Amino acid sequence: MKNIDILMAGVGGQGTILASNILTEVGLELKYNVKKSEVHGMAQRGGTVESHVRWGDEVHAPLIEQGYADYLIGFEMLETARWPSYIKKGAPVIINSYQIPPPSVNLGKAKYPSKEEIESILTAAGGKVIWVEGTKIAEELGNPAAAGVVLLGVVSNMLGGDEGIWQKVIQSLVPERFLELNRKAFQAGRALEVA
């Protein structure tokens, strides 16, 4: 029995919920048992968001255990760095090179960790860090909100499932007026060469 546990972290408003819905439906298409759990705290925008997606033959808990995440997908740099304890040794950590400084940083009371610091936190936990210019790519496609789907494009190459399945799921979940944007964002991510 092999489970695939995917943890996502970001900031409210970044589209983590759409991304986790896409992963959930793709898991079903690939004939896995799937569970998903997400916590979006009090804030509509600007708070921490985490989402757990689990694929497997048999999945009981909707939550991933510490040390068991096969993938960590980070929509924002600092939020990604909060989850090293969940990474399984050698797990890819796909990280959007995008910063949203929290209030303490804006007020000068704390320092936003550098890219190197974040990478070393995640590497020390056994993660294989992959930086993706998701927000930049999505912005070039017309809307930075599609950054999450760029990241999914990158992960899709590792998770398997042919592009048709992913695109079908995206079509079923994304409103018509944003469909073209998200299709392109997915393709852009999928086409990226990552180490």
Add this chain to the structure above:
Amino acid sequence: MKKMMTGNEAIAYGAYLNGVRIGAAYPGTPSTEIMEEFAKYEGVYAEWSPNEKVALDTGTGAAYAGARAMVSMKHVGVNVASDSLFYGVYTGLKGGLLIISADDPGMHSSQNEQDNRNYARFAKIPMLEPSDSQEAKDFVGIALEMSETFDTPVMLRTVTRIAHSSAPVEIGDETPPAAPAEPPLYDRNPQKFVMVPAYARGRHVVVEERIKKLAEYAESTPINRIEPGDDNVGIIAAGAVYQYAREVFPKATFLKLGMIYPLPEKLLRQFASQVKTVVVIEELDPFFEGQIRNMGIEVRGKDIFPIVGEFSPGLIRERSAAAGLIPASEGLAEAEAASTSTAELPIRPPMLCPGCGHRGMFHVFRESGALVLGDIGCYTLGSAPPLSAMHTTGCMGASIGVAHGIAKAGMKDRVIAVIGDSTFFHSGIHPLINVLYNQSNVTVVIADNSVTAMTGHQQHPGTGITLQEKTTNAVDLEKLVRSIGFDKVDIADPYDLDGLAEVLEDHLGSGKPSVLIVRRPCVLYTREKNEPPHVDVELCSNCGTCLDLGCSPIGQAEDHVVIDPILCNGCGLCIQVCPSEAIVR
């Protein structure tokens, strides 16, 4: 065919399939989506009631009329509805009445983590708890049957990890039963439905007999089941925690409880006799453990697992290893993981959204120096730094009463009560009447963003639209408070900082009870977005005044501030506060 559904979606689906025709709720995390989803089904009536008590009276009335009804609320909503819960238990009903209590262990979005399983014992009603979406759907049907068979309200308890987790649900070709072709005539029966003492005394006897019969039922219902396994450790668990425990103890013997009150004593004894050690794994209170111990069964539980906070598979693994229930080595990964330190990372507390009207209001409150007694809603975030302009928050509607009490106790501080529009309709009107009736020097501010924002933009009595998207009468806040008798009532815009400050000073200095409606519709709901301003780095003195607005797009560069145009909503507050006129459009 299987479809992914959250627990909330599955409850709504189960209610529809089982012929629930009337639904009522007040939004509250993590319960909100139950009624939102139910409202979409054909042939049902669903409403946002002003509060949970009104919702439960509505559901009770519908069940008195013979319809199946569902009322949903978050755990603290049951506190609001509890007076109505207790009479319904005595009268019984006619149609099935299902009450959903969505608990929030870990307080992801709540003021406490009360364990509402205690309500079942307190009110003497049966309670079911699903452990995934499929059970959430199935248990709705079982609960409604039980409600009608035993003539009692039935409570279904979920937690955040069931309500907001998605799992597959079998979708068949079931269809709901048809509604009665003609409205029936009401069955008038005062001995059963008029709870004056003479009748209520008789009904109490019925309640006690009923709960005994339900305990018998609990012995044989298939939703309480022994899952055979290794006989060293026998685990008793329910709900989400059952699923976590299954991850940690794949081979143990389980007593999986779907009906969590009343407990099946014979089944518990049989289970205890089959295993060497009985362990109860339950979040929050020792609800099972205490009752089982009272039966004289030896059991472990809270000596191993905490009473505070939300559980996870990892927590259960670590505590079980420490207690010797599983090999110590299995707990190592967890212990090692816990030692990975991320403590130095700056935290990211929830904060008001860019463009939020509450920000300008709290800025003006802070500048006024007044004491601000707060309430439940997005605006609770005004208590956090750097705004730091709210000094109490307790429960829905508490702000005005607390302000009244503080004013009566006599403080030097000038006193503001701040309450949102939806919260005001929920439970702000009675304390507002009290401020006028008993005359306290309180300025009541209604922070009107014209929607129930925090739970995801639900309608309320002031919006003029119902849950099922019908146009209706909108209660006019200004007319309402004037009709109570307030003569000092004003409306101000929180985007106009000077204007708001001026009218607030006028109210605070008036020496009498007054109402100030601070109105700015939620920008996430209206989708209003203005052109983001930018910083003229030559003029910026890096004084930090704009940063004190606590607005996430405004950040610090080397020697000046910057505004992230992706995050900025263009409200222009920073332009108004900048002393150097360095922020420009």
